[in-house]
Amino acid sequence: MPTIYDVARRAGVAPITVSRAINNTGYIRQATRQRVLTAAEELGYVPNRLASSLRSRRTNVLALVLADISNPFFTLIARGVEDTASDQGFMVIYCNTDESEDEEQKYIDLVLQNRVDGILLVPSGGGSAAIEATRRNRTPLVVIDRRIPEVEVDSVRGDSFGGAYELGRLLLNLGHRRIALLNGPAGVSTADDRQAGFNSALDEAGVPASQRLGLSGRFTTLSGREMALQAISQEPHLTAILAANNFIALGALQAIQECGLRVPEDIALVGFDDLPEALVAFPFLTVATQPAYEMAQKATGLLLERVAGTGPAEAQEIILPTRLIVRQSSGGRLDRDKPMNSVHGKTRMARK
Amino acid sequence: MPTIYDVARRAGVAPITVSRAINNTGYIRQATRQRVLTAAEELGYVPNRLASSLRSRRTNVLALVLADISNPFFTLIARGVEDTASDQGFMVIYCNTDESEDEEQKYIDLVLQNRVDGILLVPSGGGSAAIEATRRNRTPLVVIDRRIPEVEVDSVRGDSFGGAYELGRLLLNLGHRRIALLNGPAGVSTADDRQAGFNSALDEAGVPASQRLGLSGRFTTLSGREMALQAISQEPHLTAILAANNFIALGALQAIQECGLRVPEDIALVGFDDLPEALVAFPFLTVATQPAYEMAQKATGLLLERVAGTGPAEAQEIILPTRLIVRQSSGGRLDRDKPMNSVHGKTRMARK
DNA sequence: CTGTTAGCGCTTTCAA
């Protein structure tokens, strides 16, 4: 396997000149450069980035550490990260933590050993241990999707509070008072903030504490189903459910059907995070949706600024608004309500 | 940032001993090892894998080059690859080619420069250029999901021919004779094989060439919609559509609705590749589904064998069976037909 | 614009 020395010999120059020609750095005459490139081509030379990175202390690799890439929300994040990174010549390593802090720590250690230039993290729990480690190693890190309390760190996320508040308001406006919140794990900021946003809407409407029902589980279909079953049996007067993410919503839908109830006639259902338009035959769920791709672009852009050493001195906190999409599952006559951006009108086949 | 030299000094040993302690290789006394590990811990030592890889010629990194990670089929592949790789201490770099051969070549070059230990490739077109390059660099490569004609290379894929044949048979059994195939790009083996499988079913049923309609486009919702519109206007007697993947199917569904037609009453619709169960509120589409996760596991397992130098001498060709899932969109009374594994019976809400 | 020298941090090889 040829090295720059082989190329240098063939082109009749010094190795460093080969380096300059290939990376197009520093001063080099066009003719020389061309000669080197030809020699490299003839030899089938493939630059060794390990060596290059070892010496230059830059790998042009980012790490993306997230909960589970098969959740479409994170899939879109991944796509946004890769697009933005590759535009600037960076590659992306990705890791699934499955919301386990141990896995997260393991992966953070691994990517630090690999000397990635920067890390994008969707933290699992409190998650500050991972941040500590990256800080010690002077590796820039941007948190996506979640907030880490008490730690000053760049973060880009959706407005969980606002989205949950709007969903709560929507249900309250429709006349619901017995509403169950099926939430993700307490301690994860998206869950906590959605709880708070929902509570805020209930407070405003003067719903007494005795009428409130909040359940805590995981962000999975299975957990959504279990929480819904519990909520239904626990509160006979239940008329609406707010699911804290798309998986929980689908699990809840399943549970409601199992109980022989109808959505929205018997129980209204609204959720957080939409499914990509291209994936759904019949858009049915009313949701507050976050701009996942844009979130990833912004986060990666910021991270690359940190890597380059440009970018603001202060830790940035970027919060993107959610968008309310009203469909059938919330029920009611919404046209009379304040104008809401309703997407996908055509569900005739689903109803007929 | 401390190196093995710093650790060695602190532990009172030679650098190589630190290396042995950390990697747990070669002979080393437990006491020595413990002493080294303590010293490393105290210094906050983080091994530099760039240096290690440069010297040892192993990176413990695989590359996954695929079309588009936001397609749930590939998302599942990605998850399977990462799970299998990380079990054996490997990390994964991933790249989206968007079915462009240029992008593919660019990424292959990049990952070769990064000296990944192995590559998993979903080839874009003919795709043999990429394979040539990896072969020159002695980097093991396993092709997933697709076949590369005329090249001897490991490959793991679903039975596109068989799946399309079964879907065709299903429609023919239901009495359909004017069936349009909405396919992906010619030259991509999954498209070609699905074409062939469908044709084989038509041949068997004696459907004359004049009654056959096959359109070629891309594996996207947009293209599916366009092809469906064209098929509908071109063939007034059309009664059924076979979509060559999930996106095409959803685009076709959209087009059919736009034309004021109903599925399955006016046009029956079947497709290739299911959407993950957890993502769909109302399972509606009849499909032939491939075991994506298992495919990824098998492919990664084989690749890791190649990396380790174990594994069979011959190029392997692993073809996993598809599974027919009959739902509403194909119409007809299928209960009378031979028993087919029907998943998701509960779609009451979608119909009511 | 081109070249020389040294060394990034680790592991291979060989020796003790």
Next chain:
DNA sequence: TTGAAAGCGCTAACAG
């Protein structure tokens, strides 16, 4: 069971 020497392939720093 441990260590010394050398070098993986490249580029930073400096010199010309």
